[in-house]
Amino acid sequence: MNGEEVENVEQLDNMKIEDEEEIVTNEEENATYEEEDAPNEVQEEETSDTAAGDANGNGDGDGAEPETTETAAPDTNGDGAEQEEDSGDQPITLYIKAGVTSKIADCPLCQRLFMIIVLKKIKYQVCTVNKEILPAEYKKILGNTPPPVLVDPNVQTDNALGKVIDDIIKAEHYLESVFQPKLENANPAAKKVGSNIFSKFSALMKNQDKSKKEVLINRLRGELKKLDDFLKDTSEDDELSPGRCLEGDNFTLADCDLLPKLHRVEVACKFFKFEGVMDGFDAVQRYLDAWKETPVYHIIKYDEKEVFNTYRFVVMKS
Numbered sequence: 183m184n185g186e187e188v189e190n191v192e193q194l195d196n197m198k199i200e201d202e203e204e205i206v207t208n209e210e211e212n213a214t215y216e217e218e219d220a221p222n223e224v225q226e227e228e229t230s231d232t233a234a235g236d237a238n239g240n241g242d243g244d245g246a247e248p249e250t251t252e253t254a255a256p257d258t259n260g261d262g263a264e265q266e267e268d269s270g271d272q273p274i275t276l277y278i279k280a281g282v283t284s285k286i287a288d289c290p291l292c293q294r295l296f297m298i299i300v301l302k303k304i305k306y307q308v309c310t311v312n313k314e315i316l317p318a319e320y321k322k323i324l325g326n327t328p329p330p331v332l333v334d335p336n337v338q339t340d341n342a343l344g345k346v347i348d349d350i351i352k353a354e355h356y357l358e359s360v361f362q363p364k365l366e367n368a369n370p371a372a373k374k375v376g377s378n379i380f381s382k383f384s385a386l387m388k389n390q391d392k393s394k395k396e397v398l399i400n401r402l403r404g405e406l407k408k409l410d411d412f413l414k415d416t417s418e419d420d421e422l423s424p425g426r427c428l429e430g431d432n433f434t435l436a437d438c439d440l441l442p443k444l445h446r447v448e449v450a451c452k453f454f455k456f457e458g459v460m461d462g463f464d465a466v467q468r469y470l471d472a473w474k475e476t477p478v479y480h481i482i483k484y485d486e487k488e489v490f491n492t493y494r495f496v497v498m499k500s
Contacts, residue, residue, distance in 0.1 A: 276292075276308050276309070277310075278310055278311075279310065279313045281484060281491070284487070285484070286310060287310075287484065287491075288488035289329075290443045291330055292330045293484075296481075297441070298358075300478045301363075301438070330350065332356070367428070373435075376408070379406060379440075383443075386399060391498075402447075403459060406460070406466060410465045448470060449489040453490045
């Protein structure tokens with residue numbers, strides 16, 4: 183497999199968002215993604231850690247054998263504190279879905295784990311694989327398990343690869359329990375807000391009844407309105423109120439969950455001409471725009487055309 187080295191950004195020393203207003207997060211159900219994913223082409227690859235530079239997830243790649251590029255872990259975490267030692271010298275591997283026309287697919291679950299890894303400045307490598315036709319080398323070591331899959335070779339288990347986690351919640355819990363900085367949410371409302379957005383969006387995208395279109399759009403807008411209202415609540419007498427992110431000015435696990443999903447909603451509604459879905463939600467738009475200005479977004483981002491590839495066979499033809 184051919185791979186390109188992706189360099190992360192040293193500016194992750196402080197992952198505070200500097201100029202925009204508010205950012206939200208969301209702890210949402212994950213099971214709704216799989217039925218919406220379109221076929222991808224075989225591409226594998228992409229490795230890095232947190233060195234100086236800028237990077238994104240776009241590019242071409244082929245072959246079936248993951249390539250490893252090792253880089254050194256940084257000395258500081260997002261809070262400016264001393265970075266906790268990695269669990270070993272070898273990088274953690276994150277297997278994610280390959281895109282149809284670009285390196286990285288539109289997969290909020292993959293982006294969720296990728297974002298957590300980058301924020302924690304863990305030494306890592308990313309390998310992109312075709313979900314529909316798993317490469318022989320991948321199947322040899324991981325069977326038919328679809329990405330995302332997290333592998334930590336520094337933990338001794340019965341598996342020669344090390345610790346293998348193919349469940350998104352368990353992978354998130356492992357990263358949170360082992361690596362600094364902690365990203366867990368203190369505010370229960372931050373984890374709940376926006377939790378119904380993706381299900382309403384999914385119902386709209388899969389709808390085949392024109393008579394239901396406006397009703398489904400209004401239901402989605404109703405959930406977006408709740409998120410917008412939450413983001414506007416910046417009461418200074420509440421230490422857990424939203425700041426530039428869902429809880430203050432630093433990303434949390436809820437941000438890592440919600441932002442990739444919200445981005446998919448934004449891009450899909452644009453591509454498939456669901457006019458007006460995002461209109462009027464200024465706080466939500468500021469939240470998204472602020473995220474897109476951070477180094478972490480530029481590391482994990484994909485070509486927006488991948489959203490079209492995800493839904494091109496799903497959305498009702500007008």
